[in-house]
Structure formats: structure tokens, C-alpha cells
Amino acid sequence: MHIAIAGNIGSGKTSLTRLLSNHYGWEAHYEEVEENPYLADFYEEMKRWSFHLQISFLNKRFEKIVKIRDSSNTVVQDRTIYEDAYIFAANLFDMGLMSSRDYNTYLSLFNLMNRLIKPPDLLIYLQASVPTLVKQIELRGRPYETSIRLDYLKNLNERYEAWKKSYKKGNILQVNIDENDFVKDSTALNRVFNKIDGKLHGLFNNIT
DSSP: OOOEEOOOOOOOOHHHHHHHHHHHEEEOOOOOOTOOTHHHHHHHHHHHHHHHHHHHHHHHHHHHHHHHHHOOOOOOEEEEHHHHIIIIIIIHHHHSSSSSSHHHHHHHHHHHHHHTOOOEEEEEEEEHHHHHHHHHHHHTOOOOGTTTTHHHHHHHHHHHHHHHHHHHSSSEEEEETTTTTTTTTTHHHHHHHHHHHHHHHHHHHHOO
């Protein structure tokens, strides 16, 4: 099975991926943020580096999906390929930070990839307010994230909410991070586990 975790920057995707991997014994596929050669430049000069960054992420995400497809294990993935296109690239274009020429080239490549992949069996969407995102971004202390603009996070959040409502590719579970700090609160984490168990039992029933 393929379990994917979606959510804005700082929503806790990597932490939940690790916790689910440890709890269920799933194979974890993390987003390779630190290794992206364009990310620091992007946060300093978004318009110049937006296309390079999104193509780099899209390439890595597609590579991960191919590995997941070929794996016989249940995999939990940190961020989905859909977010790259429907959230981040679209937001950059609407903010005037990616040209129409670059955006159309990006979409053409994404649409080709999209025809070749299967959606995750379960999508877990981590919903968080901008203040919560800012707090968690500050706590993890990545130097290149100190220049993230609040309007950028707000626009992303609005896109995530719209995308969640329109998502029809499969099973989806929403977890409100403002109310469920699963990293610090074991009770909140157990609530998340219970919700996932409920979704997975339904998936297994559908398979049988």
C-alpha cells in the first residue's frame, strides 16, 4: 500500500512520516528538502529560481513514485506529486513569481507524469493555521526558511483547502494540527493512529 502525507510547509509531514514508519513498520520515503540545490536561492529570489526549484522537486517526486510502485512494502511518503503542481507551482504563477511560459512548460511535464502514476491508497492531509506553521518553522530552525513570506504561506494554505475539497483520487484523512500536536502529545498521536486504523480497515475491506 501507498500512504502519502500532504500539508503546507511546517505542518509536520516529516515528523508524522517518521512516527508512522516506526509505529506500523512502514517503509518511509522522505522529501529531500535539504538536498535540493535551488531551495536556498529560491527563498532569497523567488522569481528567478521558481521554475528551477519546481522542476527539481517534480523530478525527485516522480522518481520516488517509481520506487514506490516497484516496492513490495507498504510505503509512507512525505509530500505528494500533486502538491507540487496544484499547490506550489500554481501559487507561484498566480503570485507572478513564475512566468506563463515556464508554468505551461511545467504543467505539460506534470500532466505527462500524471498519466503514468497511480494515486496513493490513503492521503493524510495535515491542516494547520499560518501561526502554527510559523511556530513550527521557527522551532526547526532551518536558516533558508527564515525569509519565507507570510503571504506565501497564507496563499499556500488557501490552495491546500481548495485542493482538499476537490480531491477525488482516493481515500483522504484530514488531521487538524492546531488541535492535535502529535509530536508533543502522545494522546493526540494515538488519536491519529486510531483514525488511520479506521481508514485502513476500510481499505483492506475494499481489497478483499
